[in-house]
Amino acid sequence: MKKSVVSKEYQNLQKDILTLQENWKESINPESIIPSLDKAAMSAGVPAAALTSINFDISLFIQWIEEIIALLTKNNPELESKLASVGTLLNEETAIRWIDEAFSFNNVYFASFAEEHGLEEWIPQFLAETALRPYLQLTAEKLQHEITHSVHGAGCPVCGEPARLAVLEDEGRKVMTCPRCLAHWDAKRIECAHCGNDDHKAIQFLTIEGDASSQIQVCEKCSGYIKVIDTRQYLSKPSAAMLDLNTIHLDFVAQEQGYQAVGEVKQTN
Amino acid sequence: MATEYVKFVDVTKCDGCRACMVACKNWNDLPAEPQDFLGSAQSHAKTTADTWNVLQYIEHENSKGNLDYLFRHSACFHCTDAACEKVCPENAISYTDFGTVVIDHEKCVGCGYCVNNCPFEVISLKEYVDKNGDKYRKANKCTMCTDRLEEGLQPACVTTCHTGAMEFGDKAAMIKKAEERVKQIKDRYPNAMVYNPQGVGGTHTVYVLAEKPSVYGLPENPKVPTSAVIWKDYAQPIGKMMIGATTMAVVGAFITNTIISKKKNGKNEDGGDSHE
Numbered sequence: 001m002k003k004s005v006v007s008k009e010y011q012n013l014q015k016d017i018l019t020l021q022e023n024w025k026e027s028i029n030p031e032s033i034i035p036s037l038d039k040a041a042m043s044a045g046v047p048a049a050a051l052t053s054i055n056f057d058i059s060l061f062i063q064w065i066e067e068i069i070a071l072l073t074k075n076n077p078e079l080e081s082k083l084a085s086v087g088t089l090l091n092e093e094t095a096i097r098w099i100d101e102a103f104s105f106n107n108v109y110f111a112s113f114a115e116e117h118g119l120e121e122w123i124p125q126f127l128a129e130t131a132l133r134p135y136l137q138l139t140a141e142k143l144q145h146e147i148t149h150s151v152h153g154a155g156c157p158v159c160g161e162p163a164r165l166a167v168l169e170d171e172g173r174k175v176m177t178c179p180r181c182l183a184h185w186d187a188k189r190i191e192c193a194h195c196g197n198d199d200h201k202a203i204q205f206l207t208i209e210g211d212a213s214s215q216i217q218v219c220e221k222c223s224g225y226i227k228v229i230d231t232r233q234y235l236s237k238p239s240a241a242m243l244d245l246n247t248i249h250l251d252f253v254a255q256e257q258g259y260q261a262v263g264e265v266k267q268t269n
Numbered sequence: 270m271a272t273e274y275v276k277f278v279d280v281t282k283c284d285g286c287r288a289c290m291v292a293c294k295n296w297n298d299l300p301a302e303p304q305d306f307l308g309s310a311q312s313h314a315k316t317t318a319d320t321w322n323v324l325q326y327i328e329h330e331n332s333k334g335n336l337d338y339l340f341r342h343s344a345c346f347h348c349t350d351a352a353c354e355k356v357c358p359e360n361a362i363s364y365t366d367f368g369t370v371v372i373d374h375e376k377c378v379g380c381g382y383c384v385n386n387c388p389f390e391v392i393s394l395k396e397y398v399d400k401n402g403d404k405y406r407k408a409n410k411c412t413m414c415t416d417r418l419e420e421g422l423q424p425a426c427v428t429t430c431h432t433g434a435m436e437f438g439d440k441a442a443m444i445k446k447a448e449e450r451v452k453q454i455k456d457r458y459p460n461a462m463v464y465n466p467q468g469v470g471g472t473h474t475v476y477v478l479a480e481k482p483s484v485y486g487l488p489e490n491p492k493v494p495t496s497a498v499i500w501k502d503y504a505q506p507i508g509k510m511m512i513g514a515t516t517m518a519v520v521g522a523f524i525t526n527t528i529i530s531k532k533k534n535g536k537n538e539d540g541g542d543s544h545e
Binding site: 122233 | 272274296416417420421424428431437438479
């Protein structure tokens with residue numbers, strides 16, 4: 001899909017960030033990622049990355065953050081003053097903390113860190129998450145052969161990101177993809193990724209007029225949704241991260257219709 | 270210029286399901302054209318103004334005396350050197366950045382030169398009726414879903430093909446693929462060949478054919494008709510000047526005639542049998 005609600009400038013910035021992440025990933029020593037897959041834990045929904053010991057190279061992590069800051073500043077010089085203090089704040093101890101908190105989506109920690117140091121709220125988590133992803137992606141690459149399915153409601157089996165994106169491949173195989181770590185796994189065509197509901201009467205598809213290759217699959221049981229994109233129709237296939245970004249209008253539509261990126265468990269007596 | 274794309278049709282993978290025809294109708298919003306039985310499983314004799322691709326069904330006696338049941342997805346070839354574009358007096362037919370050949374209905378006057386000059390007989394005129402009840406005609410044919418290409422999507426027929434008989438991609442890659450496929454199937458189809466006729470500068474639909482082109486009713490070596498070249502490159506520029514001259518004469522005559530008729534009908538003008 002060429003048309004996107006996301007501006008060309010932001011798309012290009014994201015492309016640059018993805019290129020940086022790809023380069024960083026290449027520079028990670030593959031031996032620093034040591035999986036110890038506990039089948040029982042994984043079948044209970046624990047993300048594989050949480051069961052993996054990753055020897056982070058902290059100086060490399062800090063260097064990456066500086067590179068992101070340089071890219072953001074180059075892209076928008078106005079950010080220079082807002083990002084200038086980050087470099088001085090980021091010592092080894094903070095970097096380790098950032099990695100841990102980014103891994104567990106602790107936005108409360110990042111919000112308070114920002115407030116404490118007079119930074120705009122988005123900055124710490126954005127930087128930490130961007131620099132963490134190459135490690136997650138390399139972990140996913142290493143574990144991909146083990147990843148066949150996910151536990152409903154547990155999100156990505158590698159990094160735990162809420163499941164929200166699927167692509168159609170081959171004869172219509174639905175492949176769930178994680179825009180964060182780029183892991184992928186198969187799922188049934190009519191099945192809610194959040195609650196496992198596979199009752200065809202309680203799964204609906206929302207489509208957008210003029211958007212021939214996208215669907216929003218919504219679950220009437222848990223009110224969760226995922227985006228299903230038929231990338232077989234595309235002239236060139238974007239990465240899961242770009243696809244997720246460029247189809248953000250589907251998230252808006254789904255959420256406006258009352259559906260959620262994470263399904264809710266309805267209590268029944 | 271955007272990447273030059275080619276639709277690669279491997280007829281030996283086609284199972285004749287006709288989903289490409291349905292997908293085309295669906296995407297391009299073309300009405301159904303019910304047909305009488307034509308004596309074979311083929312639905313329409315050839316492409317029409319409302320049926321932009323037709324699945325050919327051919328029972329062919331091969332060199333061993335056996336009958337081969339051959340299928341071919343037939344549609345506009347989107348020639349690199351397109352006769353239709355050459356002959357169009359209104360410049361209504363043009364090439365896009367993708368290499369596809371498209372008709373601008375705003376400019377088309379329905380003269381039918383493109384229909385007569387297409388070496389593959391894929392263009393047809395459609396009759397429309399305007400709000401005054403007047404009839405007019407416009408040329409129609411496959412657009413290679415240029416509107417989809419502009420959106421970054423593949424043509425509708427390609428995306429629906431379930432056997433993988435059609436692919437859409439970079440020109441060089443597709444031609445290479447076609448050549449490799451011919452090598453693979455030579456045992457089964459000794460006459461197999463890549464059909465990408467150079468007489469029209471190559472086409473943007475490249476086939477792997479199981480048999481000689483003539484078996485499929487295709488010209489062995491299609492060319493842009495010499496008359497078309499003469500028309501476009503030599504006669505038309507002069508012709509436009511001539512049209513200019515005759516137009517002036519006609520306009521002149523019209524003014525004169527109006528004056529004359531006014532004089533003749535002078536009484537009526539004063540007569541006031543109008544309803545105003």
